[in-house]
Amino acid sequence: MRTLIASGVALVALVLMGIVLLIQYGLSAGTNAVIQDALSPVVDKSAALTLAQANASGALADYIMLDRPASLDDYRQTIGMATTLLDEIDKAVTDDYGNLQELVDTARATQRAWVKTDADPVIALMEAGRRPRAMKETNTPEAWASYDAMTAASTALHVSINDFRDEAASAAAVFTRILGVSLLIVGVIVLAGLIAFYSGLQAWVLRPLRALRGDLRRAAQEPGHTSPIRLVGPPELKAVGVDAELLRRGLVKEIDEARAAKEGLVQDAPLVAAMQAELAADAVIEAPGLEIAGTSQSAEGVVAGDWWDAIRRPDGTFAVVIADVSGHGPEASVTAVRARSIIRAGLRAGLDPATVVSMAADSCADDTHFVTGIVLVLDPTANRISWCNAGHHPAIIVTGNKEASLCEPTGPLISSLGGEWSVRSTDFEPGDVVVAFTDGLVESRNADGDELESSKVSQFIRGMDQPVRENPDELITRLLAQVRHRAADWRRDDVTLVAAARRH
Numbered sequence: 140m141r142t143l144i145a146s147g148v149a150l151v152a153l154v155l156m157g158i159v160l161l162i163q164y165g166l167s168a169g170t171n172a173v174i175q176d177a178l179s180p181v182v183d184k185s186a187a188l189t190l191a192q193a194n195a196s197g198a199l200a201d202y203i204m205l206d207r208p209a210s211l212d213d214y215r216q217t218i219g220m221a222t223t224l225l226d227e228i229d230k231a232v233t234d235d236y237g238n239l240q241e242l243v244d245t246a247r248a249t250q251r252a253w254v255k256t257d258a259d260p261v262i263a264l265m266e267a268g269r270r271p272r273a274m275k276e277t278n279t280p281e282a283w284a285s286y287d288a289m290t291a292a293s294t295a296l297h298v299s300i301n302d303f304r305d306e307a308a309s310a311a312a313v314f315t316r317i318l319g320v321s322l323l324i325v326g327v328i329v330l331a332g333l334i335a336f337y338s339g340l341q342a343w344v345l346r347p348l349r350a351l352r353g354d355l356r357r358a359a360q361e362p363g364h365t366s367p368i369r370l371v372g373p374p375e376l377k378a379v380g381v382d383a384e385l386l387r388r389g390l391v392k393e394i395d396e397a398r399a400a401k402e403g404l405v406q407d408a409p410l411v412a413a414m415q416a417e418l419a420a421d422a423v424i425e426a427p428g429l430e431i432a433g434t435s436q437s438a439e440g441v442v443a444g445d446w447w448d449a450i451r452r453p454d455g456t457f458a459v460v461i462a463d464v465s466g467h468g469p470e471a472s473v474t475a476v477r478a479r480s481i482i483r484a485g486l487r488a489g490l491d492p493a494t495v496v497s498m499a500a501d502s503c504a505d506d507t508h509f510v511t512g513i514v515l516v517l518d519p520t521a522n523r524i525s526w527c528n529a530g531h532h533p534a535i536i537v538t539g540n541k542e543a544s545l546c547e548p549t550g551p552l553i554s555s556l557g558g559e560w561s562v563r564s565t566d567f568e569p570g571d572v573v574v575a576f577t578d579g580l581v582e583s584r585n586a587d588g589d590e591l592e593s594s595k596v597s598q599f600i601r602g603m604d605q606p607v608r609e610n611p612d613e614l615i616t617r618l619l620a621q622v623r624h625r626a627a628d629w630r631r632d633d634v635t636l637v638a639a640a641r642r643h
Contacts, residue, residue: 178231178300178303178304178307179304180231181228181231181232181300182297182300182301182304184224184227184228184231185224185228185293185296185297185300185301186297187220187224188221188224188225188228188246188293188296188297189290189293189294189297191217191218191220191221191224192217192218192221192250192253192289192290192293193290194213194217195214195217195218195221195258196286198210198211198213198214198217199214199257199258199261199262199277200277201213202214202262202265203261203265203270203273203274203277204274206265206270211262211265214258214262218250218254218258221250222250225243225246225247225250228243228296228300229243229247232300238299239296239299239300239303242292242295242296242299243296245292245295245296246289246292246293246295246296248292249285249288249289249291249292249293250289250292250293252285252288252289253282253285253286253288253289255285256281256282256285257276257277257281257282257285257286260276261273261276261277261282264276343372343373344372344373344376346371346372347371347372347373347376348372348376350369350371350372351368351369351371351372351376351379351380351383354366354367354368354369354380354383355368355383358383358387358390367384367387368380368383368384368387370384424449426449426451426457426517426519426639427519428519428520428641428642429457429517429519429639429640429641429642430609430610430611430612430639430640430642431449431457431459431611431637431638431639431640432611432612432614432615432637432638433447433449433461433611433615433635433636433637433638434615434619434635434636434637435447435633435634435635435636436579436633436634436635437633444463444464444465444466444471444472444474444475444633445461445462445463445464445475445577445579445633445634445635446461446462446475446479446635447459447460447461447462447575447635447636447637448460448461448479448482448483449637449639450483450486450487451487452486452487452489452516453487453488453489454489455518455520456516456517456518457516457517457519457639458486458492458514458515458516458517459514459515459517459573459575459637459639460479460482460483460486460512460513460514460515461512461513461531461534461575461576461577461635461637462475462478462479462482462510462511462512462513462531462553462577463510463511463512463531463577463578463579463633463635464478464508464509464510465508465509465510466508470508471508474503474506474508474510475510477502478499478502478503478510478512478553481495481498481499481502482495482496482498482499482512482514485498485499486514491562492514492516492525492526492527492560492562493527493549493550493559493560493561493562495514495527496512496514496527496529496550496553496560497557497558497559497560499512499553500529500553500554500555500557500558501557503553503554503555504555504557505555506554506555509552509553509554509555510529510552510553510554511529511530511531511532511552511553511577511578512529512531512553513526513527513528513529513531513533513534513546513575514526514527515534515546515573515575515639516562517567517573517639517641518567519567519641519642522566522567522568522569522641523564523565523566523567524536524564524565524566524567524573525562525563525564526546526549526562526563526564527549527550527560527561527562528546528547528548528549528550529548529549529550529551529552529553529560530548530550530551530552530553531548531552531575531577532575532576532577532578532581532593533545533546533547533548533593534546534573534574534575534576535573535574535575535593535596535597535600536565536567536571536572536573537571537572537573537574537597537600537601537608538568538570538571539568539569539570539571539605541601543597543600543601544565545593546563546573546575547563549561549562549563567641568641569641569642569643570605570609570640570641570643571640571641572600572608572609572611572614572638572639572640572641573638573639574596574600574614574618574636574637574638575636575637575638576596576634576635576636576637577632577633577634577635577636578632579631579632579633579634579635580596580622580634580635580636581593581595581596582631582632583622583625583626583628583629583631583632583634584626584627584628585625585626585627586627591622591625591626596618596622599618599621599622600614600618603617608640609640609642609643610640611638611639611640614638614640615636615637615638618636619634619636
């Protein structure tokens with residue numbers, strides 16, 4: 140948590156820094172671009188101003204020397220052009236451009252001074268026919284000084300405008316370099332932060348978690364369950380380790396008590412122990428194309444009236460059986476042992492599920508107990524599932540697309556009353572799963588007294604992820620955990636649950 144908080148704060152700080160840099164760059168670059176775009180035409184106009192003033196002076200000299208009226212027209216056009224250029228420059232240059240406005244005013248004033256000192260008097264003398272006097276007047280020191288002042292002011296204006304534009308371009312280039320270097324530094328800091336975060340995550344979180352997982356897995360199996368859970372990592376993980384150690388100690392105590400109870404059962408009640416072993420399913424079930432798992436929990440003692448089985452048939456199909464004998468205790472277990480033996484023998488011999496159920500019913504002719512059960516025949520080669528349901532809760536089929544269907548009863552329960560049973564079938568594609576259970580699961584009640592019912596079981600199964608549904612052992616574990624958490628009367632009846640999944 141501390142690593143995440145520190146990394147988050149650093150990331151936010153770097154992001155804010157980057158945003159500020161980008162905003163500042165955008166503002167500066169935008170301002171400089173505006174300045175460059177605005178001043179580039181003004182630079183050209185200031186250069187044209189200097190040329191126009193020089194042309195005006197040359198046209199005035201031609202007029203005096205040659206006494207040509209066309210030269211007077213040229214003077215008036217060029218001096219008018221110079222005035223127009225000054226007006227345009229004056230409009231383009233604002234107070235934001237430093238002293239450029241002052242230079243424009245100086246250029247205008249010096250141009251007027253030259254016109255007033257030199258051009259206007261000379262033109263007046265020429266028009267009065269006093270050409271020698273005009274030639275003398277245009278060559279006075281005052282006339283030359285006014286002309287030099289005008290050209291100097293125009294040149295200074297042009298140079299200043301050009302320098303101001305170049306400075307804006309240089310500022311943009313400098314800031315661009317600064318931005319590039321800053322972003323590079325930020326990138327290096329981010330990379331270093333990521334490396335530090337990963338290293339810290341490995342050292343403070345992932346490595347201690349792996350150690351904790353290893354201890355938990357070792358504690359889940361004998362004899363490793365006697366090894367204490369190590370307290371490693373940051374305080375939060377150490378707190379989890381403390382809780383896991385408390386859980387391990389409780390489990391060790393329960394394991395020891397269960398072992399002692401089982402040993403006492405074998406020593407003091409060998410018949411009951413033999414019945415328990417007879418009703419137990421094979422520890423390892425090898426079914427090509429299928430995954431099968433099941434569990435059975437007794438409501439009274441260690442022998443349940445429920446049982447489940449998984450049987451390979453001669454034709455290569457696999458039969459999964461789940462049954463529930465009425466009542467509890469040893470008498471119900473005797474009925475369960477007898478019915479299970481008949482059904483198992485019939486299925487192993489390759490008999491039809493309906494015939495097998497009928498044989499089990501015949502064995503109950505003189506019995507006070509009855510049996511509900513369902514026989515599921517799974518054919519992974521044909522992608523089919525068949526069932527014979529003798530008054531049992533319908534098994535639930537959930538497809539890979541989370542569509543659910545029920546294996547409804549196909550005949551009465553197994554009892555001394557006999558009856559007739561049929562077999563139904565449907566598709567069972569890769570990714571599909573079938574779950575069968577006894578009434579101890581669905582008839583459990585919550586704190587409000589409401590039963591679970593099959594629809595809720597179907598909802599639990601369809602709510603699991605595909606990998607969980609394709610792992611029957613994990614599916615059963617999670618389903619039992621959800622139902623047991625909901626139930627307020629969990630040990631009211633035997634609970635047996637079996638699941639089979641079609642492999643891809």
